[in-house]
Amino acid sequence: MYKIAFDVMGADHGVAPAVSASLKFLKDHKDLHLVLVGDAEKIQQELNGKKYNHDQLSIHATTEEITMHDGILDVRRKKDSSMVVALDLVKEKAVDAMMTGGNSAAFIAGSHLMLKEFDGILRPGFMPTIPTIVNNKTTLLLDAGANSDNSPEDLLNFAKLATIYLKTVKGIEKPLVGLLNIGTEDHKGTEIEKETHRLLQSEKSINFYGNIESRDMTTGLVDVIVTDGWSGNIALKSIEGMAKNLLTEIKASITKGLRKFAALGLKKAFREVGAKFDYKNHAGAILIGVNGIVFKSHGSSDEKCYLATLRMTFDAVKADVVNKMKEMIK
Amino acid sequence: MYKIAFDVMGADHGVAPAVSASLKFLKDHKDLHLVLVGDAEKIQQELNGKKYNHDQLSIHATTEEITMHDGILDVRRKKDSSMVVALDLVKEKAVDAMMTGGNSAAFIAGSHLMLKEFDGILRPGFMPTIPTIVNNKTTLLLDAGANSDNSPEDLLNFAKLATIYLKTVKGIEKPLVGLLNIGTEDHKGTEIEKETHRLLQSEKSINFYGNIESRDMTTGLVDVIVTDGWSGNIALKSIEGMAKNLLTEIKASITKGLRKFAALGLKKAFREVGAKFDYKNHAGAILIGVNGIVFKSHGSSDEKCYLATLRMTFDAVKADVVNKMKEMIK
Secondary structure, eight states, X not given: OEEEEEEOSXXXXXXXXXXXXXXXXXXXXXTEEEEEEEOHHHHXXXXXXXXXXXXXXXXXXXXXXXXXXXXXXHHHHOTTBHHHXXXXXXXXXXXXXXXXXXXXXXXXXXXXXXXXXOTTOSSOEEEEEEEOSSTTOEEXXXXXXXXXXXXXXXXXXXXXXXXXXXXXXXXXXXXEEEEEOSSSSTTOSOHHHHHHHHHHHHOTTSEXXXXXXXXXXXXXXXXXXXXXHHHHHHHHHHHHHHHHHHHHHHHHHHTSTTHHHHHHTTHHHHHHHXXXXXXXXXXXXXXXXXXXXXXXXXXXXXXXXXXXXXXHHHHXXXXXXXXXXXXXXX | OEEXXXXXXXXXXXXXXXXXXXXXXHHHOTXXXXXXXXXXXXXXXXXXXXXXXXXXXXXXXXXXXXXXXXXXXXXXXXXXXXXXXXXXXXXXXXXXXXXXXXXXXHHHHHHHHHHOBOTTOSSOEEEEEEEOSSTTOEEEEEOSSSOXXXXXXXXXXXXXXXXXXXXXXXXXXXXXXXXXXXXXXXXXXXXXXXXXXXXXXXXXXXXXXXXXXXXXXXXXXOSEEEOOHHHHHHHHHHXXXXXXXXXXXXXXXXXXXXXXXXXXXXXXXXXXXXXXXXGGGGOEEEEETBSXXXXXXXXXXXXXHHHHHHHHHHHHHHTTHHHHHHHHHO
């Protein structure tokens, strides 16, 4: 039986979507046990009257909560918070992984402080999945904000970690890795990018594509895009915002008066495109490089988001991805 | 009679779209004279058989061309290239402004070397216009790539320049200025952003909104977003790529089989949204901070792009924007 600790506190929409996603996911995955970490009373309230296999679910009661307004130091202060306890369960190997929809900065700091990076890794990377226009193809981006700046060696490690991740979790034999840059020519960028380009080119374990501009992040050109945490954060939020705003605009425009009628015939088309570029289907991001499988779900996670993150976390657990990385990185 | 020099060489689609856009634009703007700078034979070929007011158009023949593959040093080498000559016409005050669809790096380097920054400005900023979901509202972004890194003082100057630009060209009394950052809280970012935040907050001539995340670039929250050239470039290309890919996806999805029929009724809706987020309608970007009005149009400019850039350039000329800036910045 696999075990995942789920910190159900601290996200924007409370405990309810976390519990309902858990019950749905467990129904389809009989080899999984979820430990719901948080306010026992609130969790129990959501469970009342619901049917589920009691062997597959337990509550780990905690008394504190890391809120979205807490800083990274609160990880040290709130020792009985659901996030810290869930991380501790990973550290003690009581579970195979943890996930949370809570405070990102606290999650990154807590993972770093409690689990530590494994040998050969100086800084962990935050690795979300980006939808692309190519069917069934997504691109991993890292670092998307665990750090504010990174050395060429960090970026080389990110490329290695993501390569192993895609090999073991997705079965992609030679994942293609691009370096985010302000132009595609080899000499583009600051000294950091130039040196990273050299390192990636000479590293045999990496299938290096070359520089990639942010306009091609959603084109499906590569499997992995490596960049420093600052640029990754800016790029990720840019495309998220644009997708959201553009889809909202289109919806608003077609529901004007008579157009609504015509739009009915296109429902399926919009559903397809909407689903492809809906961040909810890619709501989870692993923090890669620490001793444990730890996933962050969007702070505004609803049931759909949590289901996506549960799926990603469980995939990583079954692939035993962190142990594979530790073996291959040293 | 206003005069604009138009470097018609060096862009991806050759002389033809530049000439056809020029003739269209001149028809609607009788107080404008365009100096087409480039290969006289090629330009004349495009003009043959076309009707236009000969007082409104002249050819300035040049023998060289800056290509997309040239480096910034070629600006010094190719003295009779259309881009360098057009910049020289601005320098000599033979024209009120210049525009080009050619090599961005050469354009920025050439403007800097030949026109120089005006007093109080150390580095020019590249300032494109970004569409937003708010009707008729666009947001200016700078710097979008003239520099690779910038000091807090540079960013303060960018905020001042953009403020004056919007006041004089668009008549916006108190343009709202945001600082691009990885979070909205005041303390977010590196030392550069923290210091810039302090400077912007204490500068009375600026209507400061605070930090803004890249996900809100297209939300219409502010009139101007200031950032360093690296981040601006990454953010700009991210949203451009996402908009292009998403609109392509939607088009592909609705033209599948029977859906095409339903889509006919929605033609207008798509046209509206497509037009709003079509970069072609915002293809021009001013390089702000140098002694002269100089505009860059997309390298892949077609007639529509050039028309948009002509309009923006002419608006800036009529507002006498650079002289206004020079007066107000000192």
